[in-house]
Amino acid sequence: MAGLEKKVTAFQDENLSGRSQKLFFEVTEEENFTYYGNHDVDFNKRTSIDCEGMDAKELNQKIKDALKKGYGSIVIKNPGAKHSLGVGILNKLNLIFEGSLGYFGLGCIDGPTVRINGRVGWSCAENMMSGKVVIENNAGSCFGAALRGGDLIVKGDAGARTGIDMKGGTILVGGNAGAYTGFMMQRGRIIVCGNVSANMGDSMYDGIIFVGGEPKSLGTDCIEGEMSDHEIKWLEQKIKNAEINCKVPASKFKKYVAGRMLWNYDNLEPAEKKGILG
Amino acid sequence: MVTKKKTTKKKSSGSVKATSKKKVSKTDYQVVGGAKLKDKEIKSSREKMIGQHIGYRYDVNLIPDYKHITPFLKKYIDIMGWDDLNWLEDIHMGFEGDTPAVFDRNANAWITLPKKMNLPKGQQDRDMLARELLIKFQMSPNHPLVQLKRTYGKGDNFKLVE
Numbered sequence: 136m137a138g139l140e141k142k143v144t145a146f147q148d149e150n151l152s153g154r155s156q157k158l159f160f161e162v163t164e165e166e167n168f169t170y171y172g173n174h175d176v177d178f179n180k181r182t183s184i185d186c187e188g189m190d191a192k193e194l195n196q197k198i199k200d201a202l203k204k205g206y207g208s209i210v211i212k213n214p215g216a217k218h219s220l221g222v223g224i225l226n227k228l229n230l231i232f233e234g235s236l237g238y239f240g241l242g243c244i245d246g247p248t249v250r251i252n253g254r255v256g257w258s259c260a261e262n263m264m265s266g267k268v269v270i271e272n273n274a275g276s277c278f279g280a281a282l283r284g285g286d287l288i289v290k291g292d293a294g295a296r297t298g299i300d301m302k303g304g305t306i307l308v309g310g311n312a313g314a315y316t317g318f319m320m321q322r323g324r325i326i327v328c329g330n331v332s333a334n335m336g337d338s339m340y341d342g343i344i345f346v347g348g349e350p351k352s353l354g355t356d357c358i359e360g361e362m363s364d365h366e367i368k369w370l371e372q373k374i375k376n377a378e379i380n381c382k383v384p385a386s387k388f389k390k391y392v393a394g395r396m397l398w399n400y401d402n403l404e405p406a407e408k409k410g411i412l413g
Numbered sequence: 414m415v416t417k418k419k420t421t422k423k424k425s426s427g428s429v430k431a432t433s434k435k436k437v438s439k440t441d442y443q444v445v446g447g448a449k450l451k452d453k454e455i456k457s458s459r460e461k462m463i464g465q466h467i468g469y470r471y472d473v474n475l476i477p478d479y480k481h482i483t484p485f486l487k488k489y490i491d492i493m494g495w496d497d498l499n500w501l502e503d504i505h506m507g508f509e510g511d512t513p514a515v516f517d518r519n520a521n522a523w524i525t526l527p528k529k530m531n532l533p534k535g536q537q538d539r540d541m542l543a544r545e546l547l548i549k550f551q552m553s554p555n556h557p558l559v560q561l562k563r564t565y566g567k568g569d570n571f572k573l574v575e
Binding site for chain 1 (some may be wrong): 473474476477479485488492494495496497499500518527530548550552553554555556557559562570572574575
């Protein structure tokens with residue numbers, strides 16, 4: 136049995152040790168509805184910032200300064216499709232952009248409600264944790280990439296790889312969506328009222344894609360699932376809340392889920408087994 | 414399930430049988446994926462299909478039923494200015510071992526349900542409870558991220574307002 140002798144790998148060699156921490160808190164302690172240590176803002180306190188001649192860093196700092204002063208509603212004028220606007224806002228806030236955003240707008244946000252009266256470029260709301268983003272026009276590629284939570288709504292069309300690698304939350308597209316929509320999605324929901332281009336849901340591990348129109352083709356491991364009445368009701372409400380004029384009734388939507396053929400990812404490939412066993 | 418009588422016989426007859434004694438317990442649990450679990454519902458179709466235990470034991474695709482929403486969560490939605498549960502739609506009551514728990518993505522840890530609290534029967538009610546529990550923990554000054562921010566937060570933008 137010499138050939139089957141186990142080789143000592145790095146993992147077997149090391150004594151891995153960790154440290155766990157136990158914290159206790161009282162569930163009946165004073166109720167807070169926002170993160171401790173964040174700015175307490177008032178939605179009725181409103182201000183506006185003109186973005187003309189400013190770079191992204193300056194504007195983002197101005198938003199944070201307004202938050203410190205307790206402004207809960209901020210209007211950004213002349214955003215001029217600049218990149219990386221409104222990123223890293225970890226507070227509840229009502230933010231309105233009077234124009235379009237460039238690439239990587241609103242990345243890593245946690246809490247704000249944002250309305251964009253224009254278009255957005257690549258990777259809008261990447262890594263968003265919570266909140267609501269409404270785009271009145273179209274969105275570029277990688278819309279809602281790695282989304283963690285919250286509602287991301289585009290009333291027009293969205294580009295390729297919408298919801299790539301998303302891990303939670305809901306993306307709602309009022310028009311059509313591009314190729315590889317829901318690529319490698321692990322969780323969450325994508326709703327497309329129109330059609331979807333080729334390879335929809337390719338390599339998805341979990342999550343749901345609802346389509347009002349037709350997908351051009353399904354990607355690897357994406358299959359059609361059955362809609363329940365409960366899901367139809369939820370879908371109806373979600374489209375209504377997003378103020379999207381969808382021509383397809385919720386009951387006519389199709390549901391797509393993972394075929395779970397990729398769920399064996401923790402089993403070793405034959406080649407890897409051979410490597411370990413010698 | 415091996416009966417107590419059989420175990421006694423094994424114990425008296427040899428070392429191999431003594432090893433099997435260790436696996437027998439008075440509690441009616443089953444071992445799935447290395448975890449001892451009392452809940453009999455754990456062998457879902459998904460677990461059977463992949464041949465291993467899913468640690469958190471809930472359906473990630475379960476959509477919330479707003480009939481089960483609690484007054485606390487309604488208040489939270491109003492304060493945040495949203496129309497629905499928003500990011501909380503992805504929060505479910507799972508299990509850490511045998512204890513009902515909800516996963517906190519900010520602390521990268523499970524929050525276990527206090528023993529004095531009763532676990533509701535339906536998953537929708539359990540999920541609402543989990544959401545409430547998570548909000549209370551995340552917004553608490555005892556949250557580990559608050560400590561981290563106090564210790565390592567740099568720059569005016571990341572200072573705690575205390």
